[in-house]
Amino acid sequence: MLKFENVTKMYKKGVKAVNDISLSVKEGEFIVFIGPSGCGKTTTMKMINRLIEPTEGKISINGENILDKDPVKLRREIGYVIQQIGLFPHMTIEENISLVPRLLKWSEADRKNRAAELLKLVHMDPSYLKRYPHELSGGQQQRIGVLRALAAEPPLILMDEPFGALDPITRDGLQEEFKKLQKSLGKTIVFVTHDMDEAIKLADRIVILKDGAIVQVGTPDEILREPANEFVEEFIGKDRLVQAKPNVQTVEQIMNANPITITADRPIKEAIQIMKHHRVDTLLVVDDSRVLKGYIDVEIIDHTFKKSTYVGDIIKSDIFKVKRDTLVRDTIHSILKRGIKNVPIINEKDQLVGIVTRASLVDIVYDTIWGEEESLAKTI
Amino acid sequence: MQSIIEFLNENGGELLLKTWEHLYISLIAVLLGIIVAVPLGIALTRIPKMAEVIMRIVSTIQTFPSLAILAFFVPILGVGKVPAIVALFFYSVLPILRNTYTGVKDVDKSFLEAGRGMGMNSWEIIRHVEIPFAIPIIMAGIRLSTVYLIGWATLASFIGAGGLGSYIFDGLNLYLPEFIIAGAIPSMIMAVVVDQVFARIERWVTPKGMRMKQQAA
Structure with a gap:
């Protein structure tokens, strides 16, 4: 053209x-x-x-x-x-x-x-x-x-x-x-x-x-x-060359497929128990068909515990989420730039399918460095 | 007080006529000034090297004593309103020219580039970008120039143009202080009123978005 x-x-x-x-x-x-x-x-x-x-x-x-x-x-x-x-x-x-x-x-x-x-x-x-x-x-x-x-x-x-x-x-x-x-x-x-x-x-x-x-x-x-x-x-x-690791492409490949969730109609007390049991500080809130609604975390509970009883009362709905076919490098970018702790991954119907956390990033970086050393060793 | 009322009884009608004469001599001169200086000012921004020279020439004309300029036009144009208006026009040019030139020259280059990049031709850039940006500054020049001219127009009666100046000259010649005052005070009032009116116009012609921007800033 x-x-x-x-x-x-x-x-x-x-x-x-x-x-x-x-x-x-x-x-x-x-x-x-x-x-x-x-x-x-x-x-x-x-x-x-x-x-x-x-x-x-x-x-x-x-x-x-x-x-x-x-x-x-x-x-x-x-x-x-x-x-x-x-x-x-x-x-x-x-x-x-x-x-x-x-x-x-x-x-x-x-x-x-x-x-x-x-x-x-x-x-x-x-x-x-x-x-x-x-x-x-x-x-x-x-x-x-x-x-x-x-x-x-x-x-x-x-x-x-x-x-x-x-x-x-x-x-x-x-x-x-x-x-x-x-x-x-x-x-x-x-x-x-x-x-x-x-x-x-x-x-x-x-x-x-x-x-x-x-x-x-x-x-x-x-x-x-x-x-x-x-x-x-x-x-x-x-x-950026590290991020371009060829065998990892979409977020689906690196996400944790079992995020800890809760529904909005549960009491907050139960939410705290779930957090304690799974040793996490954030719960993703979904509805009955696993459509992502928002999240709650320890801080929010701490601030509002006395005033509210149900998860639905304190839910934060302005959540940054990405589709499962998004490229890893774009997600890494958002995590680093926005300083967020985790990113829920959704499918085409807005249903929750997994989560990428900062820990998942550590895995990639580790793989890359370790991978590089291995290939170096080979050439020597 | 007594003498003022007496003076107004005798000369009230004439005073109104002279005031009107004074106003229209000044306004016509300013109008001519606008017609010449605004396009010239815009044209000068296109030739920055020449601009400096021309501005200097116009500044020099401005320094000629006003009486001398008036007298200078008598052999060419005779006496009466025409030479007075021409002489005053020369004075009106500089403030308007300078403000137009500065106003247009200082338009942010990124807006010119945006205009050009979107496909405005030269005339459209002048009309849609440069004039709207420069109009408050151009108007300030016109206002300044009008107020000056109202003052200088009193001298115009010296070459037979009439106006409030004729009272002042009569008063000086015959030593009649009330005549001097009758010429001076209305022209002062006129200058103040015209200044206010032009300030209104200045606000009114400033595009709305820019007025609000100035307030916000």
């Missing part, structure tokens, strides 16, 4: 910001450009919508050379999301989302419908349409920034470190949400970042750049398993 052929960008004084890049991107593919600052990743991306003009080479979209098109028209056909979010403070959320449709002279009714429809995609209340950007949190603002890029239904979207300015937890949530959205809408994405975690999580293919040239192109797994050279290895970081 998108094709770079020997593209070079030269600035005055003969400095090559981008040097002879060739790459082709398939329809619906999520491509992440990554590299240290000054590697040319942003320049490469901005050449796609001609915010920067290539000096040599050819970039084509669906076989059409972009240099033959009017840049303004071209940009309206390509979504664009920037790091600083760039929502216009003098426009309402509705006006911000429907800006490109307005430039394309859609009717007002169409624009309004489109804005409302898009806001539903990110599960935000329609009342936000009439609000102004400064009334929203950073995470909400960038959701709107993404919607704005989607508004005129461009098949291709460029994103320049869109989640870089957000706090880690918001970023984590938004990345997941966005990846789902991208899959369901089938958009082609070119995404620039310097955060390897982000790249591994989102990309179908990662393009690693250094000094204006491509060092390696591949799926996250390929890059983790076979880094092209020392630079890539170093850029990925040792700890």
Whole structure:
């Protein structure tokens, strides 16, 4: 769909910001450009919508050379999301989302419908349409920034470190949400970042750049398993190479399949006995058909014991859970980043099938180190 | 007190007429100033190197004594309202130009990039991004310039443009203090009222989202 052929960008004084890049991107593919600052990743991306003009080479979209098109028209056909979010403070959320449709002279009714429809995609209340950007949190603002890029239904979207300015937890949530959205809408994405975690999580293919040239192109797994050279290895970081242990893939393979549970209609006293018996500090609460409802732990019981009698009265329902086919590395990530003790694993029907605890992580790390020693011993 | 009432009885109608003259000379000059300075200010942001030079030239014009400028236009445009308005227009340009230039130049670059990246053409960037961001600053320049002009317009009667200045000159020539006061006080009041009105307009033209943002900040 998108094709770079020997593209070079030269600035005055003969400095090559981008040097002879060739790459082709398939329809619906999520491509992440990554590299240290000054590697040319942003320049490469901005050449796609001609915010920067290539000096040599050819970039084509669906076989059409972009240099033959009017840049303004071209940009309206390509979504664009920037790091600083760039929502216009003098426009309402509705006006911000429907800006490109307005430039394309859609009717007002169409624009309004489109804005409302898009806001539903990110599960935000329609009342936000009439609000102004400064009334929203950073995470909400960038959701709107993404919607704005989607508004005129461009098949291709460029994103320049869109989640870089957000706090880690918001970023984590938004990345997941966005990846789902991208899959369901089938958009082609070119995404620039310097955060390897982000790249591994989102990309179908990662393009690693250094000094204006491509060092390696591949799926996250390929890059983790076979880094092209020392630079890539170093850029990925040792700890991630450990996580990429090939024989462990989904959480189902490492979870404990017998989590300790209780139902909401049991008295708290019984909960304490179960905890004591199994020597655990947290119980997962499920209903009769094992659908996960929430959890209780020692702390909660300690605080509310005198006031309540049943588990259902003190249950915490805002629980972080993952589907059983989730990749291990994503879960590890959440556990470490959010500082949570355990993650319940559910199936497609929200039924509890297991639990991953910090202890399960120790097993993986142990396996990896031990495994490495073994293979070392063999080579010696 | 007695003499004020007496003065108003005799000259009340004329005073109103002069006040009106004064106001419209000033406002027309400001209007011309806006028409020239705002587009020029925006254009200057596109050529930053030239901008400095042009701003310096305009600043220099501003330092010419106002009486000299008025007198300068008499041989070219004769006497009356036209040369007065032209001379005042020259004065109105600088504050508006400077504020427009600064206001537009200081628009956060990320918004310009967002606009350009979404496919706005140059005119759409001016209309949807630069003007809304700069409008409070541009309006402040217009307000400042109007208040100045109301003061300077008293000199315009020197070349036969009428206005409240003619009372002041008559009073000076004939040594009649009540005439000086009759010219000075209404023009002062006018300046204060216009300042207030423009402050309202300034608030009103500031886009709602930005007003709320300023309050929140």
